[in-house]
Amino acid sequence: MNDTFAAKAANWDNPDKVKMTKKFVSELLFHINLLPTWKALELGTGTGLVGLQIESFVKKLVLEDTSESMLEVLRQKLDKNSKVEILHGEIFDYKQQDIDLIFSAMAFHHLPDIEKTLQHLATITKPGAWVVIGDLVTEDGSFHNFDPIPHCGFDTTVLSKQFVQAGFEVKLVKIYNVITRITNDTTSDYEQFMLIAKRL
Numbered sequence: 262m263n264d265t266f267a268a269k270a271a272n273w274d275n276p277d278k279v280k281m282t283k284k285f286v287s288e289l290l291f292h293i294n295l296l297p298t299w300k301a302l303e304l305g306t307g308t309g310l311v312g313l314q315i316e317s318f319v320k321k322l323v324l325e326d327t328s329e330s331m332l333e334v335l336r337q338k339l340d341k342n343s344k345v346e347i348l349h350g351e352i353f354d355y356k357q358q359d360i361d362l363i364f365s366a367m368a369f370h371h372l373p374d375i376e377k378t379l380q381h382l383a384t385i386t387k388p389g390a391w392v393v394i395g396d397l398v399t400e401d402g403s404f405h406n407f408d409p410i411p412h413c414g415f416d417t418t419v420l421s422k423q424f425v426q427a428g429f430e431v432k433l434v435k436i437y438n439v440i441t442r443i444t445n446d447t448t449s450d451y452e453q454f455m456l457i458a459k460r461l
């Protein structure tokens with residue numbers, strides 16, 4: 262598996278990332294009443310900055326990522342009583358049909374095939390389960406310095422239709438954060454949206 266985050270893993274956890282993930286989690290907790298009976302799964306957990314903030318609210322938590330380097334940083338944060346199960350692999354490797362909540366922050370733009378992914382999310386979730394995505398609104402490619410990336414953010418109208426086609430009802434789409442970067446006297450703002458969908 263190609264580990265494109267290998268060079269970033271050791272220094273991933275910095276104050277900006279912590280702040281960004283706290284915004285995502287507070288927004289998620291505002292909209293979804295997490296139950297202590299739930300099994301939750303995070304797609305593209307990285308070093309677990311989001312997932313570990315959710316761990317205490319649910320019964321079981323699967324943290325999935327394709328990057329062994331990012332997961333190695335996560336493993337070092339877990340104690341022996343952790344309820345976290347790590348899945349190193351693609352989301353398609355998760356085949357049980359028992360998930361009450363899927364969440365994902367800033368990982369969707371790395372997924373090559375959104376429609377196939379959403380179809381799979383529909384198969385591993387229980388009816389009535391929630392999916393909460395946080396990612397970039399369509400940008401010009403500058404967020405990743407014009408490096409090739411599967412998606413330069415998302416048109417949330419198109420993404421919402423893809424959710425509906427996969428068997429979800431979209432309950433909420435909102436801008437919950439703006440990332441501001443200043444480089445060479447140029448200021449760029451990147452909006453982050455949250456999309457919340459319910460499995461039919």
Ligand SMILES: C[S@@+](CC[C@H](N)C(=O)[O-])C[C@H]1O[C@@H](n2cnc3c(N)ncnc32)[C@H](O)[C@@H]1O
Nearest residue numbers: 266305306307310326327328331366367368371
């Ligand atoms: C921008 S990072 C976000 C990490 C974490 N969610 C956070 O907010 O700190 C994107 C993550 O998606 C992971 N990723 C990339 N492609 C993936 C795929 N096909 N399936 C699952 N995770 C993937 C990367 O390894 C990386 O950890």
